[in-house]
Amino acid sequence: MGARRVLLIAVLAAAVLIGFVAVQNLASSAVYYLTPTEARDRHVATGTAARLGGQVETGSLRYDPQTRDLRFVLTDGTTRVSVIGTGAPPSLLREGAGAVVEGTFASDGTFRATQVIAKHDEQYAPPSPGATPSHQTP
Amino acid sequence: MIETTAAPFPTIRVRPWLGRLAIAGSLIATFMALVWAPTDAVQGDVYRIIYVHVPLAWLAYLAFFVVFLASLGWLWTKRPWFDALAVASAEVGVLFTGMFIVAGSIWAKPTWGVWWTWDPRLVTTAVMFMMYVGYLLLRSLSTDFSRRATRAAVLGVIAVIDIPIVHLSVLWMNSLHQLPTVLRAGGSPALDASMGMTLGICVIAFTLVYFAFLAERMSIELDRQRRMFEARA
Numbered sequence: 001m002g003a004r005r006v007l008l009i010a011v012l013a014a015a016v017l018i019g020f021v022a023v024q025n026l027a028s029s030a031v032y033y034l035t036p037t038e039a040r041d042r043h044v045a046t047g048t049a050a051r052l053g054g055q056v057e058t059g060s061l062r063y064d065p066q067t068r069d070l071r072f073v074l075t076d077g078t079t080r081v082s083v084i085g086t087g088a089p090p091s092l093l094r095e096g097a098g099a100v101v102e103g104t105f106a107s108d109g110t111f112r113a114t115q116v117i118a119k120h121d122e123q124y125a126p127p128s129p130g131a132t133p134s135h136q137t138p
Numbered sequence: 139m140i141e142t143t144a145a146p147f148p149t150i151r152v153r154p155w156l157g158r159l160a161i162a163g164s165l166i167a168t169f170m171a172l173v174w175a176p177t178d179a180v181q182g183d184v185y186r187i188i189y190v191h192v193p194l195a196w197l198a199y200l201a202f203f204v205v206f207l208a209s210l211g212w213l214w215t216k217r218p219w220f221d222a223l224a225v226a227s228a229e230v231g232v233l234f235t236g237m238f239i240v241a242g243s244i245w246a247k248p249t250w251g252v253w254w255t256w257d258p259r260l261v262t263t264a265v266m267f268m269m270y271v272g273y274l275l276l277r278s279l280s281t282d283f284s285r286r287a288t289r290a291a292v293l294g295v296i297a298v299i300d301i302p303i304v305h306l307s308v309l310w311m312n313s314l315h316q317l318p319t320v321l322r323a324g325g326s327p328a329l330d331a332s333m334g335m336t337l338g339i340c341v342i343a344f345t346l347v348y349f350a351f352l353a354e355r356m357s358i359e360l361d362r363q364r365r366m367f368e369a370r371a
Contacts, residue, residue: 010276011292014269018299021265032257033312053312090251092181100255100314117251122319124185124329126176 033100036079046105052081053100053119061095063088070116074099085113092118153353160350163343167336175336187245189336192320193344194238199301201231201348202270209294212287218363221287224294226355228273230348235267250314258307259315266304269297283366 033053034042044050052074060073070085072095083101093099098119103112171189178185204227211220242260243253254260273293280286308315320327320337327334 006279010272010279011289011296014272014293015296017265017269018296018303021262021300022303031312032314035312053314090249092249092251115252117255117314118249119314120180120249120316122316122322122328123180124188124319124333125179126330126332127179131179 035076036074036081037076039081039105040079044105046107049102049104050111051100051102052083052111053098054081056093056095056097056099058095061093070113072099074101074111082110083113083116084110085116089116090118092120094118097121153350153357156346156350156353160343160346163339163346167340167343170336170339175333176330178333181249184245184248187241188333189340191238191241191245192337193341194234194241196341197344197348198231198234198238198266199305200345201227201234201352202266202298202301204352205231205270205273205294206298209291212291213295216284218283218287218367219360221283221290222356222359222363223352224287224290225274225277226352226359228270228294229355230351232267232270232274233351234344234348235263235270239263239267255314257314258311259304259313262300262304262307266297266300269293269300273297283363 031038033051034044036052036054039050039052054074054076057073057075057080060071062071063069065088068086068088070083070087070089072083072093074081074083083103084106085101085103093116098121100117100119101111101113102115102117104114106112167189171186175186175189177183205224208220208224208227211217212224246255247253273290276293277286277290280289305318305321307313308317319329320334322328329337
């Protein structure tokens with residue numbers, strides 16, 4: 001009887017786990033990252049740990065190797081967030097490409113990133129003749 | 139009460155050939171993935187992990203779907219052959235899942251910049267891995283053949299639901315992992331033709347590996363079953 005009960009609990013636990021995962025994935029409240037617009041609409045408080053996702057605005061990416069100061073603007077097409085970080089970004093971080101940042105909002109509205117993650121799309125293709133892969137170009 | 143003894147896996151002549159084909163396929167796939175396929179415009183050569191990561195993932199999905207079918211087969215017919223198929227496929231599936239998670243992590247560090255993150259695709263994959271490890275552990279809870287098989291089969295039927303959840307997670311939620319490149323609705327696969335062909339060859343090679351492992355593991359399990367039933371008789 002003891003083993004039977006353990007079995008029942010195990011199977012129920014598995015069913016609950018799957019149900020939980022299913023519901024979580026279908027519910028928009030469980031999010032991996034917020035877009036800048038979502039962060040603004042939810043009034044994410046200063047100092048609260050947050051994760052934002054969007055695109056690196058063209059013309060905004062700056063990295064100074066001497067000071068290790070990293071700056072760029074993260075945008076979702078509607079809302080812009082100035083991101084300030086420290087240290088070299090992943091080599092795939094490109095203007096016009098996706099990025100996910102973890103950190104907190106500062107009181108001046110900028111986002112202080114503790115982690116900068118580059119996001120790439122699902123397209124794969126060889127470089128056009130004569131071009132070098134973009135991750136190798138500084 | 140199980141009366142029939144399990145017949146030997148009817149591939150005494152096929153099994154060595156499966157192994158040889160799997161090795162040959164792997165060699166061809168390795169050459170195509172590392173040498174023949176072009177480099178990627180964005181990621182450079184690190185993208186070549188795709189030729190390991192994606193086939194292993196698809197074969198893991200297949201393996202767990204086979205567990206689902208075999209579980210149904212046991213529950214429906216109570217034939218021990220189905221239980222042997224289920225445990226064999228689950229073991230290969232768990233192995234492949236562990237491997238593609240590691241391959242993904244190795245790919246993630248130079249591209250995304252992190253070894254791991256709790257994005258929807260990675261979370262659901264980790265859950266899938268743990269569920270099928272749980273499936274294997276559940277089997278060790280009982281020594282009675284029939285009970286063990288039935289318990290495992292129930293879990294094998296339930297757990298398969300996570301496979302579409304894993305695949306669709308990137309479509310349902312904001313995620314770091316990119317959208318599907320091949321298995322997607324609307325539009326042809328988003329990769330160059332030579333890359334697509336290489337990926338196809340790699341999938342074939344890994345499928346041969348899956349079946350080679352499956353045949354060997356089933357052969358061992360059916361042998362155990364036969365000795366167990368003969369010992370009882």
